[in-house]
Amino acid sequence: MKIVKFGGSSLATGTSVEQALKIILSDTERQVVVVSAPGKRSNDDIKVTDLLIKYANATLNQEDPQEIVRQIFARYQEIGQYFGLNKQELTTIQSILLNLPKKAYPNDSYLMAAFKAHGERLNARLIAMILKHQGIKSRFLDPAEAGLIVTGEPNDALVNPESYLNLDQIKIAPDERVIFPGFFGITPSGHIATFSRGGSDITGAILARGFHADLYENFTDVNGIFAANPHIVAHPRSIKQMTYREMRELSYAGFSVFHDEALIPAIQGQIPINVKNTHEPDNPGTMIVPEKNFEPDNTITGVTSQKHFSALYLHKYLLNKEAGFTLRILQILYQHNIPYEHMPSGIDDITIIFNNDFLNDQLIDQICNEIQSTINPDQLEWIDDYAIIMIVGEGMKKTHGVSRKILDSLDEHQISPQMINQGASQISMMIGTKKEKADEAVKIIYRQFFN
Ligand SMILES: Nc1ncnc2c1ncn2[C@@H]1O[C@H](COP(=O)(O)OP(=O)(O)O)[C@@H](O)[C@H]1O
Numbered sequence: 001m002k003i004v005k006f007g008g009s010s011l012a013t014g015t016s017v018e019q020a021l022k023i024i025l026s027d028t029e030r031q032v033v034v035v036s037a038p039g040k041r042s043n044d045d046i047k048v049t050d051l052l053i054k055y056a057n058a059t060l061n062q063e064d065p066q067e068i069v070r071q072i073f074a075r076y077q078e079i080g081q082y083f084g085l086n087k088q089e090l091t092t093i094q095s096i097l098l099n100l101p102k103k104a105y106p107n108d109s110y111l112m113a114a115f116k117a118h119g120e121r122l123n124a125r126l127i128a129m130i131l132k133h134q135g136i137k138s139r140f141l142d143p144a145e146a147g148l149i150v151t152g153e154p155n156d157a158l159v160n161p162e163s164y165l166n167l168d169q170i171k172i173a174p175d176e177r178v179i180f181p182g183f184f185g186i187t188p189s190g191h192i193a194t195f196s197r198g199g200s201d202i203t204g205a206i207l208a209r210g211f212h213a214d215l216y217e218n219f220t221d222v223n224g225i226f227a228a229n230p231h232i233v234a235h236p237r238s239i240k241q242m243t244y245r246e247m248r249e250l251s252y253a254g255f256s257v258f259h260d261e262a263l264i265p266a267i268q269g270q271i272p273i274n275v276k277n278t279h280e281p282d283n284p285g286t287m288i289v290p291e292k293n294f295e296p297d298n299t300i301t302g303v304t305s306q307k308h309f310s311a312l313y314l315h316k317y318l319l320n321k322e323a324g325f326t327l328r329i330l331q332i333l334y335q336h337n338i339p340y341e342h343m344p345s346g347i348d349d350i351t352i353i354f355n356n357d358f359l360n361d362q363l364i365d366q367i368c369n370e371i372q373s374t375i376n377p378d379q380l381e382w383i384d385d386y387a388i389i390m391i392v393g394e395g396m397k398k399t400h401g402v403s404r405k406i407l408d409s410l411d412e413h414q415i416s417p418q419m420i421n422q423g424a425s426q427i428s429m430m431i432g433t434k435k436e437k438a439d440e441a442v443k444i445i446y447r448q449f450f451n
């Protein structure tokens with residue numbers, strides 16, 4: 001059996017849903033279908049998830065939400081009408097939308113999560129209705145009914161392992177198609193909580209593990225995973241095959257096409273993932289597979305950058321001899337509830353790299369003051385325009401001179417790395433640069449290894 005996930009970019013219009021249904025019905029093994037909320041129809045369009053966030057905010061601010069509800073419903077109506085659904089069938093969707101503010105939520109964060117989740121919840125209902133309308137045996141399966149239990153933050157939830165036991169109990173008839181909404185699960189007390197943005201990929205992977213699928217097919221709007229972000233490098237090469245750990249490093253570091261957390265259930269279940277193009281289903285796309293029996297066909301598999309970082313550089317002589325130096329820094333960060341991303345160090349210095357999402361000016365001042373007074377470094381520098389370039393490839397550990405080739409090519413273009421870090425697995429190299437140099441660095445490294 002295969003789990004098939006369609007992203008919002010593949011379900012934005014009636015024509016694209018028709019193409020998705022064609023793909024589902026062309027293979028009897030494609031029995032469980034995970035759907036996202038309708039995505040953008042054009043570059044300046046708004047995803048349904050973002051419209052729902054506006055609806056939630058309007059509700060919280062006690063503003064009139066009529067216009068926004070009209071816009072959201074119009075997206076489902078457009079798709080439903082394309083398939084000839086009647087007014088009454090579509091009214092169910094409209095009334096669920098209108099009723100959202102009347103439900104009880106433990107707090108504003110749960111309200112936000114529940115509103116957001118309805119992009120997927122209503123789309124799964126709609127697609128199941130369309131299939132039924134076409135005489136195809138199909139079922140809408142809700143995470144509440146399936147027992148997809150999550151814990152943690154209402155808008156950044158994590159799957160609870162009991163979900164796998166619950167999914168194992170679900171019976172699917174051989175000729176039946178199950179339509180499952182992506183992006184959310186149910187908390188132990190029965191409320192909706194969503195994964196982080198882009199989290200329908202996670203639902204697909206959870207179901208792939210829970211239903212012991214042979215393959216997890218993830219359909220998007222491009223021919224698989226490219227070796228670099230197509231918005232940075234024009235027409236990058238598509239990766240034929242890569243390992244789970246390569247993908248995890250690349251998706252964590254900026255390959256937004258596949259969610260980094262979605263790799264974990266697939267790895268646990270050892271289920272291969274095939275990222276494919278809805279608009280070109282015969283293209284083989286990218287296979288993501290376990291490390292064993294893998295022969296890389298290029299030294300590097302991909303290069304990516306992320307620009308939302310800041311760094312704290314600390315210099316202190318004999319830092320290596322001072323017991324508890326890092327511990328005291330971490331205690332300060334812990335007191336302010338600030339996580340860090342990386343902490344490369346030398347004999348006399350240490351750089352702590354932060355995700356800007358967890359910082360504000362007041363917090364930055366507070367932690368710098370506290371570190372200065374507690375640690376008393378010789379030099380303390382805050383760098384707020386930091387980017388990380390990540391070069392990943394199973395082929396890197398077998399090839400000599402990869403780092404030299406990368407650093408020489410950057411040097412030729414006057415880009416001087418502020419930090420270099422090679423992971424112990426030897427399949428990735430991380431380079432810190434100024435934010436404004438990040439895209440150029442990606443282009444240079446891509447050209448060096450792929451052209
Ligand atoms: N390395 C990459 N390979 C392929 N696509 C990428 C890459 N990096 C960024 N993207 C972008 O990711 C988009 C697909 O992701 P997304 O819009 O979230 O799809 P979906 O709606 O199918 O989940 C592509 O259209 C592409 O612009």
Ligand SMILES: N[C@@H](CC(=O)OP(=O)(O)O)C(=O)O
Binds near residue numbers: 006039119182200
């Ligand atoms: N609709 C949600 C979840 C998701 O995964 O969407 P997509 O598959 O279109 O990236 C979001 O926009 O975050």
